Amino acid sequence: MTGAQRVLTSERIGQLFVESERGRDRLEYTEYGAGDAWVVLLPGLLMPRRMHDHLARALAGAGAHVVTLDPLGHGRSDKPDDPVAYSVTEFAEQVVALLDHLGAHQAVVGGTSLGANVALEVAAIAPDRVRGLVVEMPVLDNALEVAIVAFAPLLLTARVAPLAVSGLRALTRAVPRGVVPWWVGIGLDTVDHRPGPLAAYVHGLFFGRTAPPLKERSRIAAPMLVVGHPRDPLHPAADAELLAEQLPNATFERAGSILEWRLRPERLDLVATRFVLDCWKHRDNRRRVRKA
Structure with a gap:
């Protein structure tokens, strides 16, 4: 399939409920396409799942069964007031709950920024559920200080000037x-x-686990496509390149800029599509079990 080809696929909105000590939370997702070649795409910090609409349609048009998820606090999913509800580990557990809900034994899990960190966390806590990883601009060791400086004012404003946020x-x-x-x-x-x-x-997010530490990351055996951007202080290409170097089955792809996959997505859509199809080339015969 070339970047110029378009294939119409079905799109369906769904929801699932996750239980915790806080109670019951609702998550919303969109499914594209059909079949057993599952892909889960996760958004960046505070962003809605529809940021991945274009990539989801490209992957589904190539034969993948794609699900874009709004983790808790994102898009149309519930947004509780409890800080304990928000961490990379909590978001990763929600991805596993989504796979259980869909009856998908494995998926290629991908994400951007925070979503990339969550994808890595899924591979750390549930490696048998991960067929492959698509990790765009992860926020790792070289970016933590910049992330704190960038988002601390957001926390302060929400706490001391809530009317500004509401306005x-x-x-x-x-x-x-x-x-x-x-x-x-x-x-x-x-x-x-x-x-x-x-x-x-x-x-x-500030006071919780933000990503699997190096010792855990180094044990990730799933194939991984790592996409990094030049001249991006919040998501340094050095983090993405180092991640690819640390893992035996990782491939690094340099984007032209942070805007390439946003404004001119054809090249990177094709790179990601080839990677996903390759992950599913040799399928096993494990049965899918959908929860009632």
């Missing part, structure tokens, strides 16, 4: 998504958060 939310909600460019709509959705859940979200 911004009211302004962005008034903008019809159909009249603005697609990525502008994604940006508007990213800031559509109430101050309480927003503060809990950032607090939970």
Whole structure:
């Protein structure tokens, strides 16, 4: 399949509920395509799952069964006020719950930024559920200080100036998504958060586990496609390159810029599609078991 070809695929919105000591939380997802070549795509920090619509359709058009998930605190999933609800490990456990819900024994798990870290965490806590990994701009050792500087003001604003967060939310909600460019709509959705859940979200990520440590990462045996960007202080290419060097089955792909996969996605869509299809080339015969 070339980058210019388009194949229409089915799209379905679904939901699942995850239980915890806090109670019951609702997660929403979208399925593209059908079959047993499962792929799960995870969004970046505070972003909605539809940021991966284009890639999901490209993969589904090539024969994959793709699911984009809004983890807790993202998009149309629940947004509790409890910081304990938000951590990379919690998000990874939600991916495993999604696979159980779908009856998928394994999936290629991919994500961007925070989603990349969650994909790595899924491979660390449930390696038998991961067929492969697509990791775009992970936030690892070289990026933590910049991430703290970038997002600490967000936490402070949500705590001490909640009216500013609520006011911004009211302004962005008034903008019809159909009249603005697609990525502008994604940006508007990213800031559509109430101050309480927003503060809990950032607090939970700051003080929780942000990614598997090196000792755990080095044990990841699944094939991995690592995509890094030049001139991106929050997601240094050095982190992505080092990750690819640390793991025996990882391949590094350098993007032209942080905007390439956003504005000119054809090349990287094709790279990711080839990787995913290769992960599923030799399928096993394990049965799928869908929960009632």
